[in-house]
Amino acid sequence: MALLETLWPLFGLHLKTPRLVLRPLRDEDIPHYVDAAASGIYERVNGHIPFPTAWAESPELGPTAARWIWENRIKSRPESWTVMFGVWSSAGEFLGSQDVAAKNFAALRTVTTGSWLRRSDQGRGLGKEMRAAVLLWCFDSLGAEVAMTSTFEWNAPSIGVSRSLGYEPNGEARLETSLGVVEREVRFRLAQERFQRPPWELRVEGHEAAAAALGIPEERGGHPARLDGGDDDGDGGGPRMS
């Protein structure tokens, strides 16, 4: 019988950094996602929270999270996709989530990212490491040219990740997050050539089949990151807030 990752090739995608493993969330990962979110993602700053809704505090967190993961998975098509990566420590502990989304990627070559870490793992450079991982995959393996992100103006760690990776300010918007509560959202843009690359190398497994599932033919990809199971010489083929 075929393996699930043969039928749904995104499940075979693995991104490995010095301290982290990122791979698209499977159903058996959902309880870990829910536990990590329930353990606490933020402390309110003057009543503000970093997301448009307080989903992580909801008594309905389990079904809400499962529905969000399933929705993003089943709606993904070449013309519009979201890959929801789970983020694990190298020792296998679930730490958080890092999303990458794109619409009309074939023409626009633009991705948008969103992420969170459980509170106990914040402030140790892991948010930067996981964003750098998906940027390396997008720029070097998928052939992205631009990455976008946004956050609320008071979210210093999120802005810190963006600034330290080379993003530039790209305007702002006002969002009514709940009745009468208006937040200022700041937007950032990273052109591939401005990316402040990390000093480590990303290891990528399962890229070719995953990219094909997203409708990105190999020859349109960029310069592949190090791809496991192939050459190691680098030429072997190959509501979202930051």
Ligand SMILES: CC(C)(COP(=O)(O)OP(=O)(O)OC[C@H]1O[C@@H](n2cnc3c(N)ncnc32)[C@H](O)[C@@H]1OP(=O)(O)O)[C@@H](O)C(=O)NCCC(=O)NCCS
């Ligand atoms: C946003 C988040 C993913 C960032 O991850 P993190 O691990 O806490 O951040 P890092 O430790 O990787 O820090 C990355 C950079 O931001 C800087 N930074 C972190 N916290 C900061 C703060 N409070 N003030 C200023 N800079 C800060 C760091 O110095 C680092 O920059 P450097 O490499 O140039 O020194 C994480 O804090 C989080 O999950 N927050 C709650 C959920 C959230 O806000 N998600 C984003 C929604 S938009």
